[in-house]
Amino acid sequence: MVNNEKTEIVESILQAAKARLVAYGLDKTTMNEIADDIGMSKASLYYYFTNKEDLFRAVIQHEHKHFLEEQNTYLNSGLSAYQLLQNYADERLKFFQDLLNINKLNLHLIHKSKPAFAPLFEVFRQKEILLVHQMLEHGIQNKEFHFFDVRQYAELFIDLIQGLRRNFTLKKDFINISQEDYQMLGRQYHLLVQIFCTGIKCPS
């Protein structure tokens, strides 16, 4: 099989898996159903992914890659660094919301699977620090922001965003997260970006 073909097959598996996961959650999705959705034998599906958790991990990775690619296209679109960071915060919230939706039917599984996903989430974190690094650099070149230790500030920004999210998941009962709860977190993100960007802006 040529590489291109393989990539296409994996892509179609991930798409089908994502659709199922978003609609029914991880717990109520089976490998059989995903194979059926794309007219593939179960054996073939297992050739690509050794189990459901593996496939789930690949779906999240794929979605995160897509999220980063989209964010990267904004970098040279003429937006201000402030707008880039605001947009990052908005889109990151949506990504988080999708992730929780996939898990909505199984609170227990989230807590059980946390250690297994920790290394993956650390990779996401590092990639996002790099992204925010570029946004902050852009702001310095733009003369929106004064000069500072960009790496340290990017890490702090990501950790602040992540910390607010962790407060949210630790405080909330996953089963009952309402649209309003997400909006509240969104308002905190907005206020943080606003204060952060004002706090590092160039003295005019």
Next chain:
Amino acid sequence: MVNNEKTEIVESILQAAKARLVAYGLDKTTMNEIADDIGMSKASLYYYFTNKEDLFRAVIQHEHKHFLEEQNTYLNSGLSAYQLLQNYADERLKFFQDLLNINKLNLHLIHKSKPAFAPLFEVFRQKEILLVHQMLEHGIQNKEFHFFDVRQYAELFIDLIQGLRRNFTLKKDFINISQEDYQMLGRQYHLLVQIFCTGIKCPS
């Protein structure tokens, strides 16, 4: 027994319990030892506290009350709001460090006991929001800060501080937290306070 006397006894129990807990951790401290330390019968100790967890909770509450009282004395000491918030962040880190030290010998217990302590920590959070509320008010009256929705900003500030702490406990292996790790968290606190205060300062 008059109320004063009772308060004094409780105070001496809490002191003895704190000393034991800091030195040996929750797991390796017994009610018997605490009773012995202050020359009290075990039965008398149980009259005041029904079990070790109860006593532990009272110790934390007592320490937090002390922390807040100290912070409150600074409010009218002539410090700037920026200094107050920086000082709050420093002292809150020490309080956090003491709490983790008490639990250092039993990682399992921390995770197991989390739900039981969640309501208590929520009370702490509300009290600290009130404290920071007063600090921000002070900054507005001082003309250090511009006018804003103080309640919302105080809540965000506390949630940011708490979020950084949660990143720390979720990432770290409790057994192996080094002094350097705490220093790194302290640097994040400092940078956050600095950016936050610059971000809300009065336009000069």
